Amino acid sequence: MSGNILVVTEHLSGAFTDATFELLALARNLAGVSGAEVDAALIGNSVEGLVGELGVADRVLLIDDPALESFNPVGHTASVVSLVDATEPRVVLVPYTSTGMDIASHVSAQCGLPLVSYCQSVDASSAGLSATCQLYAGKLLADVEVDGDRAVFAMLSGAAPAADGRREGAPAVEARAAPPEAAASTTRFRALGEPEAGDVDxxxxxxxxxxxxxxxxxxxxxxxxxxxxxxxxxxxxxxxxxxxxxxxxxxxxxxxxxxxxxxxxxxxxxxxxxxxxxxxxxxxxxxxxxxxxxxxxxxxxxxxxxxxxxxxxxxxxxxxxx
Ligand SMILES: Cc1cc2nc3c(=O)[nH]c(=O)nc-3n(C[C@H](O)[C@H](O)[C@H](O)COP(=O)(O)OP(=O)(O)OC[C@H]3O[C@@H](n4cnc5c(N)ncnc54)[C@H](O)[C@@H]3O)c2cc1C
Known part of the structure; x- marks a missing residue:
């Protein structure tokens, strides 16, 4: 186990989502407590140009491949699994979004790590890993202690201010090959649902x-x-x-x-x-x-x-x- 914190970044139409920066800010806070390093997983096609926006991370683990052009639950999940297997992070932070939900559950199952979902906060002290999670759409809060020393956390939005995770920089980049599942996948991305033309965001x-x-x-x-x-x-x-x-x-x-x-x-x-x-x-x-x-x-x-x-x-x- 490396003790590192791995943030699974998320980007749409060539731009990182707010959730990515929230998780980077959270990871930096956690790293400050434990002295760990922050890795950012960047997966896609021709995405190397985005690395400079990940200045909060110590290292970017890059998988850049035409087969990963659009989100694909098989290819992206296999990519994250390969990074987790290779770097053995202590904490994997995934945004609790439609794509993040796919990744978190598969990584948990395939890497044999516990998954804690609906998290609004996480603690990674030397005493162990724990999280506060929302139940019943936020009517109840549960304090969860992880049984083991590594885990995947699916984080709700708002876990940390996105502004704290936005920093330009030149983190070290470690490029890795896409796993074979990415090209072999029979699942195809069809379309990104955009707001109706003329409507406000x-x-x-x-x-x-x-x-x-x-x-x-x-x-x-x-x-x-x-x-x-x-x-x-x-x-x-x-x-x-x-x-x-x-x-x-x-x-x-x-x-x-x-x-x-x-x-x-x-x-x-x-x-x-x-x-x-x-x-x-x-x-x-x-x-x-x-x-x-x-x-x-x-x-x-x-x-x-x-x-x-x-x-x-x-x-x-x-x-x-x-
Ligand atoms: C799986 C699932 C997903 C859901 N997702 C969503 C979701 O994304 N978003 C969402 O909104 N709901 C969602 N719902 C529905 C949700 O449970 C509620 O039914 C819904 O939010 C109620 O909408 P409302 O507050 O407009 O209506 P109501 O609950 O009917 O409330 C109307 C309110 O207006 C007040 N009122 C009436 N007249 C006046 C007046 N003249 N002046 C001032 N106040 C007045 C009443 O006192 C009442 O409090 C979901 C439900 C399920 C099961």
Missing amino acids: ITAQDVLVVVGRGIDSEDNIEEAVELAEVLGGAVAASRPIVDQGWLPKTRQVGKSGLTVKPKVYLALGVSGAPEHVEGMRDSSTIIAVNTDPHAPIFGVAHYGWVGDLFDILPELTDRIGG
Whole structure:
């Protein structure tokens, strides 16, 4: 065992995801405690140009091969397995994303390492490995101790600030050959689902005005759009609004939608079900308006107003826009 921390990086359309930088920041913190080195696994085709963004890592383990052009659960997983087998890290950090979930479970099974999922924090002291994990969409937190001295951790977003993991530099690069599974795989990547043309990216907004079932009808959404416009933000929604076809799927916040972290999250008529909160709990300032004083959304809101959203919505638009 090397004692190192291996971060499995993730990139889409030629750019690292925020999750990559969050994990690098987390790995650096863990390394500071244990004195370990941070390795970053970079897997893809013609990705060497990305190495300079991984300045937080001590070393980049690079597998660059045409067979790894797009994410492939067989090829990418086999690549990570080969790196784990060769370098024997103490800790493997994988983002808990759709691709990361594939990698984490396979690496765990194929390398014979325990897998701890839904982690919001990890500790790697000399006493052992442990993590705090969310259960039931965050309603419960479990402190988990690893049985053994090595493990794979699938990390939820927000484990560390992405800004702390962004640093340009020239870490040592160790290039390795792609495993045979990469070219032999019969699984083919078909397409990356992008937001509908012309729609906004709610994950990139500073201000979100979020409507829930309390908005009552599709026609009323226009009032929320007007408020979002005067605030310089965008409208997002809970799942029932999207299920009814009132807003596109690209506007849905939550477990089966998108995870957002705006500076201001204004929830109008949103109850705050765990599946919704999972996608917005890390917003900087959460403001909730709801007629029900016991609505769970008030449990995560920094500011709340018990009342009818239709009383406050036009008033806010007039005052801020006016
Ligand atoms: C596997 C799974 C995945 C899911 N994924 C998601 C997801 O990604 N995102 C998501 O949002 N949900 C998701 N859900 C659904 C989730 O469980 C809730 O059903 C949903 O979030 C509720 O949406 P809501 O808050 O808009 O509606 P409701 O729960 O019906 O709440 C409406 C709220 O509006 C308030 N209200 C009513 N009228 C007014 C008014 N005039 N003024 C102010 N307040 C008013 C009510 O008091 C109530 O609190 C998922 C569920 C499952 C099982």
